[in-house]
Amino acid sequence: MDVSQQNMQPFPGEVHPTAGGGILMTKLDEVINWARSNSLWPLVFGTSCCAIEMMSTAAAKYDWSRFGFEVARATPRQADVIIIAGTIVNKMAPVLKRLYDQMADPKYVIAMGACATSGGPFFYNTYSVVKGADHVIPVDVYVAGCPPRPEALLHALIALQEKIRRGGSEKISGGAS
Amino acid sequence: MNKEELKIRLAELCPSAVLEEGGEWTTAVIDPAGWDGFAQQLRSAEGLEFDYLFCVTAVDWKTHFMMVYHLTSTVHRHTLVIKAKLDHECPVIRSVADIWRTVEFHEREAFDLMGVEFTGHPDLRRLFMTDDWRGWPLRKDYDDPVNMIKL
Numbered sequence: 605m606d607v608s609q610q611n612m613q614p615f616p617g618e619v620h621p622t623a624g625g626g627i628l629m630t631k632l633d634e635v636i637n638w639a640r641s642n643s644l645w646p647l648v649f650g651t652s653c654c655a656i657e658m659m660s661t662a663a664a665k666y667d668w669s670r671f672g673f674e675v676a677r678a679t680p681r682q683a684d685v686i687i688i689a690g691t692i693v694n695k696m697a698p699v700l701k702r703l704y705d706q707m708a709d710p711k712y713v714i715a716m717g718a719c720a721t722s723g724g725p726f727f728y729n730t731y732s733v734v735k736g737a738d739h740v741i742p743v744d745v746y747v748a749g750c751p752p753r754p755e756a757l758l759h760a761l762i763a764l765q766e767k768i769r770r771g772g773s774e775k776i777s778g779g780a781s
Numbered sequence: 782m783n784k785e786e787l788k789i790r791l792a793e794l795c796p797s798a799v800l801e802e803g804g805e806w807t808t809a810v811i812d813p814a815g816w817d818g819f820a821q822q823l824r825s826a827e828g829l830e831f832d833y834l835f836c837v838t839a840v841d842w843k844t845h846f847m848m849v850y851h852l853t854s855t856v857h858r859h860t861l862v863i864k865a866k867l868d869h870e871c872p873v874i875r876s877v878a879d880i881w882r883t884v885e886f887h888e889r890e891a892f893d894l895m896g897v898e899f900t901g902h903p904d905l906r907r908l909f910m911t912d913d914w915r916g917w918p919l920r921k922d923y924d925d926p927v928n929m930i931k932l
Contacts, residue, residue: 729930730929732928
């Protein structure tokens with residue numbers, strides 16, 4: 605399926621026309637999820653070459669704002685999704701954890717590329733690399749590649765939107781429940 | 782100064798230096814004992830004036846360490862590589878941070894990752910690794926059973 609079509613989810617609900625307007629029949633959870641999935645603000649975060657592909661995905665040619673990712677925020681307090689674009693080393697792990705903790709719920713995590721997924725090329729014989737960012741924070745979507753192409757990242761972002769639409773609006777990732 | 786002239790000057794300044802052939806730049810292997818005096822001459826001798834040390838490397842050859850210094854002159858536009866062989870058990874060499882200030886961090890890096898000790902360095906402590914780190918992670922015989930998965 606074409607990615608642009610895949611993203612064109614209809615509004616979850618029905619409008620019953622009445623005189624002078626209409627009545628909307630829907631579920632609150634579905635509307636909230638629909639709204640959340642269509643305005644995910646990523647955090648400006650990148651630790652290596654995957655970040656170059658992520659920037660490319662944000663820039664004019666791939667333009668992730670077409671799918672609702674719009675503005676990348678430079679502060680975790682205004683971001684909804686963190687894309688772990690690159691290797692996480694042991695010294696970076698507490699920084700990543702802190703950034704994640706500072707993000708407001710609901711928050712989502714994408715592990716972009718081999719390093720963020722498993723340590724990738726640094727899995728063996730390395731003293732400094734975290735073998736997968738999910739040792740530090742919970743991950744919603746993993747993307748394969750080294751680095752993944754922008755299309756792959758877009759697919760992951762769309763997959764995350766799908767996940768949000770299907771999940772309950774009460775989802776609070778990582779926080780105390 | 783071209784390569785041939787540079788070789789002649791080097792032979793005058795440091796007769797014990799062994800010239801290596803085949804590299805892009807003029808390369809001389811020296812005895813580490815005379816390094817700081819020789820470095821001072823390279824820096825200030827007329828016609829040489831190597832005022833910029835742009836790279837310091839330590840290579841672990843398992844039997845010994847080789848220090849590699851890349852020097853260039855912004856006055857004369859010539860480049861020189863100096864190598865010095867160090868003992869593997871106890872790699873010590875005189876610091877040249879007082880001659881080229883930029884070396885301060887280069888030497889800290891070589892100390893941090895390779896465990897080469899630079900005598901006379903103004904601030905020789907860990908650079909990338911945490912202060913309480915034990916061992917020299919870029920050495921060939923380095924082992925870290927906690928963080929490393931061996932293949």
